[in-house]
Amino acid sequence: MKIGVLLKQTPDTETKIKIKPDGSGIDESDIKWVINPYDEYGVEEALRLKDAAGGGEVVVVTAGSKRAVDSMRQALAMGADRGIRIDTEGVSLDSYTTAVILSKAIQSENFEVLFAGKQAVDDDCVQVAQMTATALDWPCIWPAEHIELGADKKSVVVTRPVAGGIKEIMEMTLPGILCCDKGEHEPRYASLPGIMKAKSKPIAELKAADLLAGETPKVTWSGFRLPPERKAGKILKGEPEAVCAELVKLLREEAKVI
Amino acid sequence: MNFELTEEQNLLRKTIREFAEGEIKPKIFELDRKEEFSLGLTQKMGELGLLGMAVDPKYGGQGLCSLSYVIAVEELARVDASQAATVAAHNSLGIGPIYHFGSEEQKKKYLPDLCTGKKLWSFGLTEPNAGSDAGNSQTTAELKNGNWIINGSKIFITNGATQITGGSTVQTITGTLRPFDKLRVSGPQDDRAKKEISCILVDQNTPGFTAKAMHNKLVWRSSNTAELYFDNVKVPEGNLLGKRGDGFRQMLATLDSGRLGIAAMGLGGAQGAFEAALQYTKERRAFGKAIASFQVNAFKLADCATEIEAARNLLYKACWAKDNGKKFKILAAQAKLYCSEVMHRVVNHAVQLHGGYGLMEEYPVARFYRDQKLLEIGEGTSEVQRIIISRDLGCYEDL
Ligand SMILES: Cc1cc2nc3c(=O)[nH]c(=O)nc-3n(C[C@H](O)[C@H](O)[C@H](O)COP(=O)(O)OP(=O)(O)OC[C@H]3O[C@@H](n4cnc5c(N)ncnc54)[C@H](O)[C@@H]3O)c2cc1C
Numbered sequence: 001m002k003i004g005v006l007l008k009q010t011p012d013t014e015t016k017i018k019i020k021p022d023g024s025g026i027d028e029s030d031i032k033w034v035i036n037p038y039d040e041y042g043v044e045e046a047l048r049l050k051d052a053a054g055g056g057e058v059v060v061v062t063a064g065s066k067r068a069v070d071s072m073r074q075a076l077a078m079g080a081d082r083g084i085r086i087d088t089e090g091v092s093l094d095s096y097t098t099a100v101i102l103s104k105a106i107q108s109e110n111f112e113v114l115f116a117g118k119q120a121v122d123d124d125c126v127q128v129a130q131m132t133a134t135a136l137d138w139p140c141i142w143p144a145e146h147i148e149l150g151a152d153k154k155s156v157v158v159t160r161p162v163a164g165g166i167k168e169i170m171e172m173t174l175p176g177i178l179c180c181d182k183g184e185h186e187p188r189y190a191s192l193p194g195i196m197k198a199k200s201k202p203i204a205e206l207k208a209a210d211l212l213a214g215e216t217p218k219v220t221w222s223g224f225r226l227p228p229e230r231k232a233g234k235i236l237k238g239e240p241e242a243v244c245a246e247l248v249k250l251l252r253e254e255a256k257v258i
Numbered sequence: 259m260n261f262e263l264t265e266e267q268n269l270l271r272k273t274i275r276e277f278a279e280g281e282i283k284p285k286i287f288e289l290d291r292k293e294e295f296s297l298g299l300t301q302k303m304g305e306l307g308l309l310g311m312a313v314d315p316k317y318g319g320q321g322l323c324s325l326s327y328v329i330a331v332e333e334l335a336r337v338d339a340s341q342a343a344t345v346a347a348h349n350s351l352g353i354g355p356i357y358h359f360g361s362e363e364q365k366k367k368y369l370p371d372l373c374t375g376k377k378l379w380s381f382g383l384t385e386p387n388a389g390s391d392a393g394n395s396q397t398t399a400e401l402k403n404g405n406w407i408i409n410g411s412k413i414f415i416t417n418g419a420t421q422i423t424g425g426s427t428v429q430t431i432t433g434t435l436r437p438f439d440k441l442r443v444s445g446p447q448d449d450r451a452k453k454e455i456s457c458i459l460v461d462q463n464t465p466g467f468t469a470k471a472m473h474n475k476l477v478w479r480s481s482n483t484a485e486l487y488f489d490n491v492k493v494p495e496g497n498l499l500g501k502r503g504d505g506f507r508q509m510l511a512t513l514d515s516g517r518l519g520i521a522a523m524g525l526g527g528a529q530g531a532f533e534a535a536l537q538y539t540k541e542r543r544a545f546g547k548a549i550a551s552f553q554v555n556a557f558k559l560a561d562c563a564t565e566i567e568a569a570r571n572l573l574y575k576a577c578w579a580k581d582n583g584k585k586f587k588i589l590a591a592q593a594k595l596y597c598s599e600v601m602h603r604v605v606n607h608a609v610q611l612h613g614g615y616g617l618m619e620e621y622p623v624a625r626f627y628r629d630q631k632l633l634e635i636g637e638g639t640s641e642v643q644r645i646i647i648s649r650d651l652g653c654y655e656d657l
Pocket residue numbers: 347351380381382383384387388389390391413414415416417477478483632635636637638639640641642
């Protein structure tokens with residue numbers, strides 16, 4: 001089975017985000033970069049699906065700068081077979097143009113299924129996988145929690161969580177895109193032999209500019225700001241009766257919540 | 259000079275760090291408290307490939323250089339000394355002698371299971387009456403009708419009595435040297451030097467061989483430490499490791515490499531304790547500010563960071579020397595000595611910076627403080643390292 005995984009490199013969720021002094025973007029100097037956590041679930045599910053299908057190939061597809069290679073290598077060390085990186089250096093992309101270049105880059109690959117994370121934890125746009133599906137004219141399931149290969153090996157049976165703890169079970173004819181949620185399978189650790197093998201696995205390189213075919217972003221960024229710091233809270237002191245009365249008054253008049 | 263690690267070494271560090279934090283950290287407190295060796299964690303470390311790191315892939319190992327090995331041990335020790343000890347002892351003391359001195363047949367027989375972690379192997383050198391003075395060991399092996407008959411006992415043997423221990427490489431006295439053989443033995447030429455020392459592989463279930471776990475340790479509480487007893491234990495002549503009489507030399511060579519592992523544990527442990535102290539001192543407040551902003555505390559942290567950096571550079575240089583076929587014996591002794599003593603100073607500062615909380619087991623620095631002490635004692639005490647280094651400096655007229 002030929003399986004693709006869309007993988008984005010994002011800041012570690014524990015990173016303290018800093019804005020560039022001129023507000024034009026994020027200051028990347030102290031950021032620790034990781035595989036977008038949901039994409040790591042995608043890699044895990046892709047590797048499992050390959051096993052379930054009795055073999056095949058898992059290809060990691062990334063739009064990103066050179067530093068993203070570290071994250072791609074990590075996926076290769078986990079067991080993916082090769083990579084395709086679309087170099088985005090010097091090109092400003094939004095979700096739409098990212099979907100354009102991803103779908104162009106994989107056109108000739110003839111994947112039977114594509115995995116992605118349900119969202120990237122950096123910009124949280126939740127659009128690229130869906131727009132890629134649209135560009136390819138493929139179905140897309142979001143979010144996918146549990147994935148099983150259909151008996152005919154041409155479909156997948158997917159469990160997705162819906163409101164109130166209810167699960168929806170869907171069957172999707174392939175090819176299609178699955179956007180992975182944190183499922184029951186924790187992403188595996190790369191093994192030492194995996195790490196050693198990863199260095200000889202190929203990563204093909206394409207240029208974003210060559211794949212855009214005249215398409216331009218639909219979103220531009222006018223500026224970046226951190227949310228305002230939370231103001232210090234108020235502590236009321238005194239006899240319980242008096243404090244209660246004061247609290248109700250403040251909730252009504254100052255906070256205007258009751 | 260290039261201080262850059264390779265892409266694989268960076269990925270290796272990252273992976274083992276995540277594994278140690280994700281899989282080991284949540285379990286340490288209980289394992290340590292109950293003094294329990296964890297089969298589950300050991301098997302997981304085997305799956306990752308941590309149990310046969312330096313061995314050629316044709317015997318099931320990973321074929322890593324010693325720098326990569328040291329980075330792996332460092333990252334384990336940054337979180338837990340016990341699991342790092344299981345891994346370091348198995349790789350360098352368990353597998354090392356078989357891999358470097360074993361026959362092709364012995365390697366094929368033992369290494370594949372030892373590299374996956376299906377089995378562990380230990381190295382029995384220390385005896386109740388012979389530690390630093392290992393040449394004075396008393397366990398004997400006598401060759402009778404094609405079998406070695408072993409009698410004696412060993413003590414403090416890491417991985418010696420786990421559920422999956424396959425056996426032990428045992429240092430034994432196999433006879434007396436003929437007078438001219440004396441020349442081969444370095445060190446003081448007293449009567450003890452006349453002993454012929456050989457290493458013999460003993461499978462765990464051999465009749466007469468008993469391995470008993472030792473308890474009530476201050477350090478490495480979830481690493482397995484054993485006493486080994488040999489009561490007329492009979493093993494085939496072919497279980498001899500390398501040549502008869504080569505045991506002492508094999509032991510010295512094994513310890514040279516083993517020291518890199520102990521040094522890595524000192525470095526990793528120092529790093530772990532330092533990080534805990536840095537975080538704590540930035541959060542804990544006294545007299546209206548974070549305690550890190552009292553210069554007396556900040557300077558301690560600056561000293562720790564500096565010493566850890568120096569320790570890392572010394573240890574990595576020793577690995578570089580080994581990996582490039584240069585002499586590394588003295589560098590390894592220096593790295594072992596320095597890294598373990600750096601950790602000593604760092605854990606002392608780390609506990610001091612934690613105040614009373616640092617003495618509670620709920621805080622990891624308490625465990626780092628206890629675990630550190632072994633590093634100045636095992637695989638050659640700090641005094642023994644200083645003997646090795648000062649001998650090399652030609653300090654002693656009588657040698
Ligand atoms: C948890 C643990 C795990 C271990 N694992 C193993 C293992 O897997 N295999 C194994 O074979 N051993 C193992 N050991 C044993 C360890 O290597 C010895 O404890 C160590 O070599 C010291 O020997 P000793 O305990 O007999 O102390 P001694 O040799 O009796 O030393 C006591 C003190 O005297 C000092 N001293 C001795 N000789 C001199 C000298 N010439 N000059 C100055 N000072 C000197 C020492 O430095 C030390 O301070 C382990 C020990 C422990 C505690």
